[in-house]
Amino acid sequence: MEKSPEAMCAPAPRGLLLVISSPSGAGKTTLARRLAAEFALRFSVSFTTRSPRPGEVEGQDYCFVSNARFDEMIAAQEFAEWAVVHGNRYGTSITTVEQAVRNGSDCLFDVDFQGGRQIRRQWPDDSVLCFILPPSMDELERRLRRRATDAPEVIDRRLAMACKELEHYGEYDYLVVNDNLPRAYEELRAVYVAARTTRKRREGVARALLAEAAARRPLDP
Numbered sequence: 074m075e076k077s078p079e080a081m082c083a084p085a086p087r088g089l090l091l092v093i094s095s096p097s098g099a100g101k102t103t104l105a106r107r108l109a110a111e112f113a114l115r116f117s118v119s120f121t122t123r124s125p126r127p128g129e130v131e132g133q134d135y136c137f138v139s140n141a142r143f144d145e146m147i148a149a150q151e152f153a154e155w156a157v158v159h160g161n162r163y164g165t166s167i168t169t170v171e172q173a174v175r176n177g178s179d180c181l182f183d184v185d186f187q188g189g190r191q192i193r194r195q196w197p198d199d200s201v202l203c204f205i206l207p208p209s210m211d212e213l214e215r216r217l218r219r220r221a222t223d224a225p226e227v228i229d230r231r232l233a234m235a236c237k238e239l240e241h242y243g244e245y246d247y248l249v250v251n252d253n254l255p256r257a258y259e260e261l262r263a264v265y266v267a268a269r270t271t272r273k274r275r276e277g278v279a280r281a282l283l284a285e286a287a288a289r290r291p292l293d294p
């Protein structure tokens with residue numbers, strides 16, 4: 074694999090925390106998984122008290138835990154953030170966040186607005202928040218029903234909650250509209266590439282080059 078500019082001549086910057094949120098069914102999991110695959114990004118696997126859906130894999134989609142275990146994890150301060158979403162509890166491992174930041178390995182977080190807000194508050198300089206919008210509420214409903222992973226009453230509850238989630242778009246840095254999947258993916262990809270090339274994140278490369286240039290400069294006559 075080709076070396077990144079940072080790996081060539083400067084210490085790696087802190088890892089980027091890319092938070093992706095959306096109303097349920099807007100396509101954030103589809104988009105996030107694709108981005109993680111293309112860039113070999115770490116994907117933060119959350120803990121949840123919700124039951125697994127058919128096809129979901131323990132440790133890959135979620136770590137499924139009991140309410141009692143979730144309580145223990147809160148008490149032991151094992152979460153960077155946690156929240157109640159659609160009646161179940163979900164939480165992000167503090168170890169995942171700290172390792173990403175410390176080791177310079179960028180990481181993706183599929184969390185709701187409460188999680189996004191908590192990550193932003195604790196890691197304001199390391200986090201970038203992206204919100205995925207569905208093209209319309211009718212299309213959101215169609216996707217949820219077509220996905221058919223939840224019972225009809227659960228889908229109704231998720232649709233009712235979509236409005237509450239959408240109200241928080243103002244807390245996000247970027248809004249990607251997932252109408253056409255390839256186009257939405259290009260937008261998300263552009264957000265990630267732009268986020269990792271900000272001056273703040275590339276400053277180490279520039280400084281290392283300057284030091285190298287200064288060392289090579291022939292002595293003044």
Ligand code: ADP
Pocket residue numbers: 095096097098099100101102103104216217219220251252253254257
């Ligand atoms: P979320 O993680 O936001 O709940 P998913 O990624 O599970 O959403 O997507 C919900 C459903 O919509 C899935 O069946 C997915 O294949 C489908 N989907 C995602 N993006 C699009 C799109 N642009 N057009 C049509 N269907 C889509």
Ligand code: 5GP
Pocket residue numbers: 094095096097119120123154155156158159163164165183184185186187188189
């Ligand atoms: P689902 O049950 O459809 O997988 O997820 C429901 C909601 O929970 C989604 O909005 C998802 O982003 C959110 N979620 C998943 N993991 C976490 C987490 O660790 N923390 C928070 N705050 N939300 C999460």
